[in-house]
Amino acid sequence: MQPPLHRLNEFVPASPLAADLFTSWLSHRKVFRRHQNIRREGDPVSSVFFLVKGWVTSSVMMRDGRRQIVKVHLPGDMLGFPSLALEHAGEGLEALTGVELCSIPLAEIGRLFEELPSVAAALFLSTQKERIALMQELTWIGSTHALGRVAGFLLDLHERLDAAGLVEDGGFDFPLTQAHLGELLGLTGIHVNRTLKRLDATGCIERTRRRLRLIDLNGLRGLAPNHAPRYAGIEAWDRLGRPGAGAARPALRERAL
Amino acid sequence: MQPPLHRLNEFVPASPLAADLFTSWLSHRKVFRRHQNIRREGDPVSSVFFLVKGWVTSSVMMRDGRRQIVKVHLPGDMLGFPSLALEHAGEGLEALTGVELCSIPLAEIGRLFEELPSVAAALFLSTQKERIALMQELTWIGSTHALGRVAGFLLDLHERLDAAGLVEDGGFDFPLTQAHLGELLGLTGIHVNRTLKRLDATGCIERTRRRLRLIDLNGLRGLAPNHAPRYAGIEAWDRLGRPGAGAARPALRERAL
DNA sequence: CGTGGCTTTGAATCATATCAACTGACGTGG
């Protein structure tokens, strides 16, 4: 299977050095089963991850035992970066399906800043984008009804799955339970159920076994509180002044003995 | 007034080059009045900001005209980074008090990656920390009562103000209206009022004019859903392999003619 | 001394949570 590199090349033009680096990351992969913990909240932070295949939740626990899912990760996502500045992970990572990922040691990230500033800058931009996504999610949860939250999440998910090439005829595999959706959107699983039924009844979506189809995208958009912002691509990198573009600096491979 | 540089030196040991850079940023400042827009959502993104003095809200608008405040910024914070990857700003910035800040052109950030990788890495870590803060906020809002949300926010605020040296005897200036708190915590201003009164009645807090005092921190912690995670400092940078630590690279000033 | 912003209060209503029970699909072991 071709790993979903589209996200890694999002902000920075593909360069041979970067490509070498990525393939070296992608060479040793780990596999996780459904429901397996990839990293528990509180574990020492020793690496970040690149998700090659499958879905992963990133969640925060509360004292009373409940948890808030803060992000549903899809293939191509980088995982674990928020905890980079923490001694112990602030977010748990759990496999929602069978998962294949690459573990990237922290020192590797340091080398990136040292030797491939353009890639480091791209990574930086990409995590800022995640910050916007979090802000967006906060907005859904903070100030809309259940209907808007569910609609908003489904639209966002659809868009991301589409970008990863995982949508067929408006439909996609959907491994989240209603309880998961509840933990993600700040609702009870039960209320999620009623809301999904409502969406179903209005003909916006179609649910079968473990698959979901968005039929009426515009209908959903009418229910959702706000649309996703437009992301820049290479332009953003341009505006930063193209870090690393022309600089003569030691090549990664020359030092990597 | 001494600008609050503590945040800039959080993850990286002070170096003469970095100090020069920071003082060059800090040399031209802008001033904003209370309630003035620093940047509107949708404005083209041309710079980021360093907040020297005053409070600033960062907020996202919704179609129905309501807005969600996603962060209350205090002196020493970097503003506007989430929109770095967007053509048009995804978050509005508004002065909550009189404000003094420095505007940093995007190209300056690019230069950072190019020429001072250690500072770039520190900036990266610092924005990851912000991501954790957002996740934390999401957790409050997604899965707790009004009481927990308010208590959690006040504790977090107190901690940050304390780090900035703005707390005196447990008390601090508090320019947020109850409506602001509502927009921040996903509640009605009215409900915030009732909640504050409740906290007041139990003796956890004390409100006077535009000032707030947290009297019973442990009591508040009992109400809040979760405590803030422990942040690493220089250690985090160590774990990354100290980018830029020993590298001989062109000094910033030599090129800055 | 009046005006406008912010806070406080009450009553009615709505959305969501909670509790409890039932259903159907699936996988497992006898």
Add this chain to the structure above:
DNA sequence: CCACGTCAGTTGATATGATTCAAAGCCACG
């Protein structure tokens, strides 16, 4: 091949927290 247990989804009745609307009070400022 069937009986069983588990897990996800479904449904109803009731409780509660938060919103909405309306109005009064307070204070600061011009």
